[in-house]
Amino acid sequence: MNITFWGVRGSIPTPGPECTGVGGNTPCVQVGCDDGTRVILDAGSGIRGLGTALEPGGGPLHILLTHLHLDHIQGLLFFAPFFDDEAEITVWGPPGGGRTLRERLARYLSSPLSPVEIRELPAQVSFRDVPPDPWRLGDCELSAALVAHRGPTLGYRIEAGGCALCYLPDHEPGLGVDMSATPGEWISGFGLAQDADLLIHDCQYFDDEYREHVGWGHSRLADVHEFAVHAGAERTLLFHHDPGHDDAALDGMSREATQLWSANGNGGEVAVACEGDELRLASS
Amino acid sequence: MQPLELILARNLISTISVAALLVDADRRIIFFNQAAADVIGAPFEEIGVLEPQEWNAKYGPLGPDGRPLPEEELPIAIAVREARPAFGRFAVRAERGVIQIEMGAVPLTGPRGYHGAMLVFWPLPGEESSG
Numbered sequence: 001m002n003i004t005f006w007g008v009r010g011s012i013p014t015p016g017p018e019c020t021g022v023g024g025n026t027p028c029v030q031v032g033c034d035d036g037t038r039v040i041l042d043a044g045s046g047i048r049g050l051g052t053a054l055e056p057g058g059g060p061l062h063i064l065l066t067h068l069h070l071d072h073i074q075g076l077l078f079f080a081p082f083f084d085d086e087a088e089i090t091v092w093g094p095p096g097g098g099r100t101l102r103e104r105l106a107r108y109l110s111s112p113l114s115p116v117e118i119r120e121l122p123a124q125v126s127f128r129d130v131p132p133d134p135w136r137l138g139d140c141e142l143s144a145a146l147v148a149h150r151g152p153t154l155g156y157r158i159e160a161g162g163c164a165l166c167y168l169p170d171h172e173p174g175l176g177v178d179m180s181a182t183p184g185e186w187i188s189g190f191g192l193a194q195d196a197d198l199l200i201h202d203c204q205y206f207d208d209e210y211r212e213h214v215g216w217g218h219s220r221l222a223d224v225h226e227f228a229v230h231a232g233a234e235r236t237l238l239f240h241h242d243p244g245h246d247d248a249a250l251d252g253m254s255r256e257a258t259q260l261w262s263a264n265g266n267g268g269e270v271a272v273a274c275e276g277d278e279l280r281l282a283s284s
Numbered sequence: 285m286q287p288l289e290l291i292l293a294r295n296l297i298s299t300i301s302v303a304a305l306l307v308d309a310d311r312r313i314i315f316f317n318q319a320a321a322d323v324i325g326a327p328f329e330e331i332g333v334l335e336p337q338e339w340n341a342k343y344g345p346l347g348p349d350g351r352p353l354p355e356e357e358l359p360i361a362i363a364v365r366e367a368r369p370a371f372g373r374f375a376v377r378a379e380r381g382v383i384q385i386e387m388g389a390v391p392l393t394g395p396r397g398y399h400g401a402m403l404v405f406w407p408l409p410g411e412e413s414s415g
Contacts, residue, residue, distance in 0.1 A: 094395070095395040095396065096395055097395075132396055145285065145287075145288070146287070146288040146289075146394065146395070146396075147288060148288065148291070148292065152395055175295060176292075176295035176296065176298065176299050177294075177295045177298070185285050185286050186286055186291055186294055187291070188288060188291050188292075190285065191285030
């Protein structure tokens, strides 16, 4: 499983020289499975760069949306394969409110917010709610579950080739619960993250910033650590960086995280996810 | 893994000071908070998950004649059957004897359907009797 980060920022794209190291595009992660299955996690502004990099004719594309907050869908209209009439794209997303995923996305992809309507996209696009049970795309087994965030929000787990990736970009599992004293089955997202080889997890806030943002649906560093240790994640990448955190601030977060993970042990490795990062998960 | 609706409900009732229980879709009592533990006289960690029959045999609810109430008359049954909050007044066996309580049941239904219910109850003042 090859993983490429096209957008790691939360909330709003954050251009500017002070953010070029980590990157300013909103969430988009490309997952390429060894059998050729092509999965894209979220469609933030980072998906624009991915769309231009993809070779046409590479087979079906599957876009897995965690939720429909703007920072996770704002790149859809700028994803080049949507304008290729030979492209076959399935957009998966959370169930919600008695309206189809297509209807919900059309609120954004329609006038006056958009010059192009969903029905005008030349590609062969289908929209599907994620199923309640695990499902397969090629050699990948996927599972999704609603997680603690504002509004219906999914986390995903992708297993292939003996490896497991967990994607929880917007997640506040520590809200109202002492995770260290709580069985895993009572912690949001735990089942998706358990024993993952790679955990991509929301870390929008430093611990001191969190006090002003409790209940906003995002995590502080200490809670990410607690969650990752509890779940037994081998490697954790901190994700959905606050727009107010420039490269210097995220360098500081990286140092704090490294100290935290190494001091407490059993938490595997940790790093700050950066746009352009590429890594490979393979069973040893 | 518990559904998010139950996880968040447990987080909420762990935090509040009103006595509250959480039941799953099979009506098993899967959690109750400290305020409820104060009423019944034992913490959840000691009691653990209870089947509805076990709970009813131990704590009630009881009708005016002291016998267990028919299950279909309980707020939880009404809440599930009619997909709406339901309320009721009845007696339960508490640590300090049989007491009268008022209970409200709220069904926890999400995009994936019904997952259980949150039950909130409070002793009615001045109606305590010896058990």
